[in-house]
Each structure stands twice: as structure tokens, then as C-alpha cells.
Amino acid sequence: MNVVFKNVSKHFGVINALNDVSFEIKSGDFVFLVGPSGAGKSSILKLVLHQYHPSSGHIYLDGEDIFLHHKSIVDKLRRNIGVIFQDYQLIADKTIEENIALALDINGVPASEIPARVEKVINQVNLNSRRHLFPSQLSGGELQRSALARALAVEPKLILADEPTGNLDPENSWMLIKLLTDINSQNGTTIIMTTHNMDIIQSLNKRIIAVKNGAIATDSQPVVVDIVKVEKTKFKKKLKRK
Amino acid sequence: MNPTQNAWHHIRRSPIQSLVAVLVMTISFLSLNLFVIVSNGMSDVLKYFETKPEITIFLKDGLDKTTVENLQQELTSYPGIREIKFISKDKALSLYKEQNKNNPILTEMVTASILPASFEVSVSNPTVLEQISQNFSAKKDQVDEIIYQKDIIKSLLNWTDIIRKVGIISVSVSTLITFLIISVIIGMKITNRKEEISISRLLGASNFYVKKPFLIEGIIYGLTGGFVGALSAFGLSQFFAKSINHFFSPITFISTNISFYIYLLGLSLALGSMIGFLASWLGAKRYIKF
Known part of the structure; x- marks a missing residue:
């Protein structure tokens, strides 16, 4: 899914959360949104999700200005977006399995197919032993993985991940990142992820949009690696050692 | 779910x-x-x-047979008449005796001459009762009293x-x-x-x-x-x-x-x-x- 922000501003009273922000994320991109707390990263995700209404400017998803459309179109767009919320947003009196099934039901997946789809994502995030538990019975990391499972279950065109590794240990953080990169490369799913985890950012070589004080500070494209040049350098180093 | x-x-x-x-x-x-x-x-x-509309017309004493027959004839001319029953003085007495069979003193004292003859008219259309009542009330020399269920209804x-x-x-x-x-x-x-x-x-x-x-x-x-x-x-x-x-x-x-x-x-x-x-x-x- 293609995401375009055109001169978007968002004010909360006198506070400017975002100020004249413009960028384009192409379909199939994996983009990190970085910046200090309160910089406006979550606001960008909430605007994409139509959770916030921009004070000015336009937001296009696959070329459609989402704030010009009827609510039913917004519902349809949301069904194509998988969200991993910072605060998980899991329904307290439903089990993890039921939370995932709900997302599938909302997406109109036939009831007969839901158990298999739930089974698949639960196994993907290693939550098989926790599937019948309620959110209050899980740890922060397990909740994060549950939210990820729900987002993946609907096979979305776009995944919005707000600090998805915030509550995860390194092992689970890497598992989550691997899952996201696999989905990005295999399905062409667009991924926008906010994070403070510099290890992950540096190791992945993806586009990084840095947000500061509600504005885009830098927008760095991934470094195009010249494989021939790298291999040539490696070969020269090996020769020198000999 | x-x-x-x-x-x-x-x-x-x-x-x-x-x-x-x-x-x-x-x-x-x-x-x-x-x-x-x-x-x-x-x-x-x-x-x-409403479906059992009846009117009782009590006749004055001393009416001859022809007058009674004329009255009966007039009653039959109304639309929706179901039944006209003539209760003669003798019949009235037997009814009275039946109603008061436990009180022999009363039955001995009362004779057919003091009880009025009457017509019991039942109709299928209750609105005709009002008409009969009005017309027969006017016959003061022949009709003594008229009773019907208008008040009850x-x-x-x-x-x-x-x-x-x-x-x-x-x-x-x-x-x-x-x-x-x-x-x-x-x-x-x-x-x-x-x-x-x-x-x-x-x-x-x-x-x-x-x-x-x-x-x-x-x-x-x-x-x-x-x-x-x-x-x-x-x-x-x-x-x-x-x-x-x-x-x-x-x-x-x-x-x-x-x-x-x-x-x-x-x-x-x-x-x-x-x-x-x-x-x-x-x-x-x-x-x-x-």
C-alpha cells in the first residue's frame, strides 16, 4: 500500500504535533520512523489509521485521500492495515485466540477458515501455550506478540508497528523483526515501524525517516550495496592477510 | 464469535x-x-x-283481540325482527307463579287480571329497538310501559x-x-x-x-x-x-x-x-x- 503525506499538520490546541509534514512511502517499502518521544511518530501512524484528523494537508493511501471519503471506505481501508499498537489494544475479556479471530471476522474471513488462520499466526509468534489466556494473564512481551499475531492474521497490505519491540527481550525482538522483514519481502507488505532500537535500525539497512519537533528532520534512503565492490574488497583483504 | x-x-x-x-x-x-x-x-x-337485543312492551288492560293483533302486525313490519312473543295475562300469571313458587301467599293473592299482557320482541339489529320504543311510547292508550336494554348497553x-x-x-x-x-x-x-x-x-x-x-x-x-x-x-x-x-x-x-x-x-x-x-x-x- 502506497502512503503519501502532503503538507500535513496536526495541532492539539496550541501544541503542534506535526507541522507541514510531507513524504511518500511506496508500496512494499519498509520504513523506520525514528525520533525522540513526543516528536510526532505515533501521530503519523494515528493519522494513517484515520484515528486522528489532520488540521491541514492531505493523506493518500493507494492514491485515495482518506479524509475525503465516507466512513465505510475508511473501514475498508483499515481492514487492509495491520496495526501493532504501543499499548497493544487487545480486548480484555477475550482470549488471545478470540482477539485474533475477531480481526479476521471483521475482515470478512469465512468462519470455517478462521481457526486455521488463527492457528497459523499463533504458531508464527510462538504463543501456542498462551492462546486460551486473557490479556491480563500475559507478560508485556507476550502481549506484544499477540498484537503482532492479530496484525499478521489479516494479511494486510500495510503494517503500522508502534514500538513493537518496546517490551520484548532481544531474542523475541529479533524474531519479530525477522517476521516483519519476511512478510515485507515475501508478500510486498508495506511496513512503517516506529522504534528507538538503534541495533535493529542499523542492522537492517532500511529507509529511515527521522521526526523531530513535529517535522521531518532527515529522510535517508537505504544504502544501495554494490555487491561486486564488497566482494572485491573482501577478496583483497584476504589476499593481504596471506 | x-x-x-x-x-x-x-x-x-x-x-x-x-x-x-x-x-x-x-x-x-x-x-x-x-x-x-x-x-x-x-x-x-x-x-x-348487543346480540340479544330485546324489548318488552307492556299493554294496557282491556285491549280487545283485534287491537292486540294489530299491534303484533305492526311489530312484524319492522326490519330485523327475530321473534315476537305474546305473553297473555294468563301466561304472565303462570310465569309469576313459577318465579314465586316458594311464596304461596303471593301466588294466591295475585290473579291474572292484575298482571299486564306484554310483547317480548327480540331483534337482530339493536338500532331498531330505539325506533320501536319511540313509536310505541306514543301509543299511550294501548301501551302501559316499555323496557329494553338501552340503559344496560x-x-x-x-x-x-x-x-x-x-x-x-x-x-x-x-x-x-x-x-x-x-x-x-x-x-x-x-x-x-x-x-x-x-x-x-x-x-x-x-x-x-x-x-x-x-x-x-x-x-x-x-x-x-x-x-x-x-x-x-x-x-x-x-x-x-x-x-x-x-x-x-x-x-x-x-x-x-x-x-x-x-x-x-x-x-x-x-x-x-x-x-x-x-x-x-x-x-x-x-x-x-x-
Whole structure:
């Protein structure tokens, strides 16, 4: 899914959360949104999700200005977006399995197919032993993985991940990142992820949009690696050692 | 979880609110059904008197046979006459003796000469009674007195009218209260599940998708209240049917017709589900704004 922000501003009273922000994320991109707390990263995700209404400017998803459309179109767009919320947003009196099934039901997946789809994502995030538990019975990391499972279950065109590794240990953080990169490369799913985890950012070589004080500070494209040049350098180093 | 399972889940999660909703609905339908049963009884009483319209014309003493025959001939000329019975003085005496057979002194004292001869006229159309009454009252030299059920019917009509008005007002008020209570209860449940609704909306659920379980919940309250209310009313009416029907004998005030109760039950279920649906729809419309 293609995401375009055109001169978007968002004010909360006198506070400017975002100020004249413009960028384009192409379909199939994996983009990190970085910046200090309160910089406006979550606001960008909430605007994409139509959770916030921009004070000015336009937001296009696959070329459609989402704030010009009827609510039913917004519902349809949301069904194509998988969200991993910072605060998980899991329904307290439903089990993890039921939370995932709900997302599938909302997406109109036939009831007969839901158990298999739930089974698949639960196994993907290693939550098989926790599937019948309620959110209050899980740890922060397990909740994060549950939210990820729900987002993946609907096979979305776009995944919005707000600090998805915030509550995860390194092992689970890497598992989550691997899952996201696999989905990005295999399905062409667009991924926008906010994070403070510099290890992950540096190791992945993806586009990084840095947000500061509600504005885009830098927008760095991934470094195009010249494989021939790298291999040539490696070969020269090996020769020198000999 | 389909919407019906979801509605059932909501009911189980707040049993007191659900119980209040069903109770209010039940009371409403109990009063509605009792009102219909009583109204039906009143109509039967009225019908009984209306379908048995009679007028009794007492004749003056000393009329010759030809005059009596002329009067009888005139009566037969009215439309809708079912039967004309002439009660001669002798027949009147035998009736009197029959009515007072336990009081021999009275029967010995009274002779045929002091009892008036009369015509008992029954008609199929009660409006003709008024006409007969007016025309025969004018024959003062032949007619002594006229008695007919106009007053009874008038009084019955008044009572039926009062009962109907009071019934309709009280049933309407109770239905309105029920409607508002269900609407408020659904509103409270929506407020309790605000988080779930807003999460579902973020996941792409349509407005109708999140409303559906609450609408079904309202219909469940309506159906349950309608069913229990109707059955309670039937039970109560049948419990008192024997004594009430004995009092109104030969009229069957409390109906014993099973199809009447099946019809009432169907009506209660249909009305209940409609009230439940509309009330929950109003509640959902007011409270689901995200």
C-alpha cells in the first residue's frame, strides 16, 4: 500500500504535533520512523489509521485521500492495515485466540477458515501455550506478540508497528523483526515501524525517516550495496592477510 | 464469535442489567396481555347484550283481540325482527307463579287480571329497538310501559370505553418506560464496552458490525420479556377464569379459546422484538459515536 503525506499538520490546541509534514512511502517499502518521544511518530501512524484528523494537508493511501471519503471506505481501508499498537489494544475479556479471530471476522474471513488462520499466526509468534489466556494473564512481551499475531492474521497490505519491540527481550525482538522483514519481502507488505532500537535500525539497512519537533528532520534512503565492490574488497583483504 | 454469541456474552457479563431489562419488559407485556384479555372479556359482555337485543312492551288492560293483533302486525313490519312473543295475562300469571313458587301467599293473592299482557320482541339489529320504543311510547292508550336494554348497553359501553382508555394509556406509558429503560441499559453496556468497540473500529469494523450484537441483545430482551409476560398473563387469567366466568355466566369473560392465546403470544413476541430492536437501536445510535 502506497502512503503519501502532503503538507500535513496536526495541532492539539496550541501544541503542534506535526507541522507541514510531507513524504511518500511506496508500496512494499519498509520504513523506520525514528525520533525522540513526543516528536510526532505515533501521530503519523494515528493519522494513517484515520484515528486522528489532520488540521491541514492531505493523506493518500493507494492514491485515495482518506479524509475525503465516507466512513465505510475508511473501514475498508483499515481492514487492509495491520496495526501493532504501543499499548497493544487487545480486548480484555477475550482470549488471545478470540482477539485474533475477531480481526479476521471483521475482515470478512469465512468462519470455517478462521481457526486455521488463527492457528497459523499463533504458531508464527510462538504463543501456542498462551492462546486460551486473557490479556491480563500475559507478560508485556507476550502481549506484544499477540498484537503482532492479530496484525499478521489479516494479511494486510500495510503494517503500522508502534514500538513493537518496546517490551520484548532481544531474542523475541529479533524474531519479530525477522517476521516483519519476511512478510515485507515475501508478500510486498508495506511496513512503517516506529522504534528507538538503534541495533535493529542499523542492522537492517532500511529507509529511515527521522521526526523531530513535529517535522521531518532527515529522510535517508537505504544504502544501495554494490555487491561486486564488497566482494572485491573482501577478496583483497584476504589476499593481504596471506 | 458470531453476533448472537457476542450478544449472549454481553448478557452474561452484566447479568443484573440484563435481568432488569427482561423484568421491565416482562411487566410491560404482562400488563399489555392482561389488558387485552380484559378488553376481550368486556367486548364479549357487550356483544352478548348487543346480540340479544330485546324489548318488552307492556299493554294496557282491556285491549280487545283485534287491537292486540294489530299491534303484533305492526311489530312484524319492522326490519330485523327475530321473534315476537305474546305473553297473555294468563301466561304472565303462570310465569309469576313459577318465579314465586316458594311464596304461596303471593301466588294466591295475585290473579291474572292484575298482571299486564306484554310483547317480548327480540331483534337482530339493536338500532331498531330505539325506533320501536319511540313509536310505541306514543301509543299511550294501548301501551302501559316499555323496557329494553338501552340503559344496560349504554352503561356497558361507558365502562368499556373507560377501561379501554385507561388500558391504552397505561400500556402506552409502560411501553414507553420500557423502551427508555432498555435504551439506557444498552447505552450503559455500550459505555462499558467502549474500549472493545473502539478497538474493533480501528481494526476496520463497520458501524453496523459493532452495533449488531447490541441490536440482537435488545431483541433477546424483547422476545424473553414478551414470552414470559404473555405466559404470566395467561397463567394469571386462567387461575381466576373459573370464578370470573361464573360471575359473568353465561358469558365467557376469560376466553378459553387456545387460538386467542396463541395469537396473543405471537403478538407479544413480535411487539417485544420490535420494541427491543428499536430501543437498542436508539441506545446504540446515541452512544456509538466513534
